Amino acid sequence: MDHIWLIEDEASISDPLAFLLRRSGFEVTVIDNGVDAIRAFDPSVVDLILLDLQLPGIPGMHLCRQLRQRCEVPIIMLTARDTEMDTVAGLEAGADDYVTKPFASGELIARMRAVLRRHQPPELIPSTVLGCARVRMDLYAHQVSVGGAPVSLPLKTFQLLEVLLRSPGRVLTRGELIDQVWGADSGIESKAVDTQMARLRHMLEIDPADPQHLRTVRGLGYVYDP
Template identity: 45%
Template sequence: MSDHVLIVEDEETYRDSLRFIFEREGFRVTLAATGRQGIDAFERDGADIVLLDLMLPEVSGTDVFRAIRARSDVPVVMVTARDDQIDKIIGLELGADDYVTKPYSGRELVARVRNVLRRRGAGPADVHDEPTRLAVGGFTLDPERLSVAKDGVTQSLPPKEFALFHLLVANAGRVLTRQVIIDRVWGADYFGDTKTLDVHIKRLRGRIEDEPSSPRHVQTVRGVGYTFEP
């Protein structure tokens, strides 16, 4: 089954060119000319990956990104006509998987999209975060008591740290992006400093790792997010 790319691009010339390029490469393509159309198209048909222009009419690219992230962990590649470092920072700090500046090579763009799909795994991923009792990798998590047991020792965690650890353990072996973690633990409407996540990860490691400075279980995946290794 071919990968499905949703292209949200307000410039008709780029839209037509991208449709031709991606269909030639075997992708199924859905086009949207405005931010609102992009959100509607994603809600209606989903996608395996989204190519999203930052500068859009009706609804901005950043707001489209947030709307998509509130529903799914689907990979997103941000596009902008401005070679501006601040745009790149905004795109990547939101949690975008890659960033492309116009004008771009069609061949390079397809290669980068394929690379993101390969790295993240094609298709919208279901993140498991239901508050159930878990026993993974020697840890037992009890959501009713907000406690973690390991090697016969049980300790209570603050609510946010427990929610963070539960999310990671429930998705053991899978890399979760920073934005997905923030959306699931702090809520999709959280717009505070993303360094809050790093602070909580550091505190969590101090509680559950034998050597917090060289963590075995809660690992950083540079430029992407975090993963729990049993």
């Protein structure tokens, strides 16, 4: 499990962003000022830092430079300032990415995972090809095949299938699927998940009316059963 440091003004254990990160499978430590961050920082136990530039005490840009001098742990800056000059300054200070507020939670999670992948040793980088039963998904080429035949999927349907294939045999609630595909703040209702699942069944199942792989778990959600 990747350990994320969330350094954010007025951050707390109940911070909505920290809650979202935990629901997305991350271990999270929240720190609300730069002084405490410098004192407690241990690069051996931190995989990625989310750094809000609006911090009391040590300004976020200065804190980013200090952290970068001490380690190569990836840093993503969070800020409401979105001019080209601000972005360039953030990257030159040592940030690996720069996300402006307000941001969609799904986009932030995707950027975090992309940065984490870039910093993994080659032998630990997960395969870009997923597969279960008759389904094969090539994430790099953005292609899906069923029984060897190519299938065209819209972006959200593709992302939904990816989430399912990454957790074969695990029941995923509609809320979890919404968080990971659309984002917790998207306003998407659970019916949208049901619609996408029906679309996937028609494309992937031999008999969509009697699905063998994309199964509904009544009262809970869905599971991809290989």
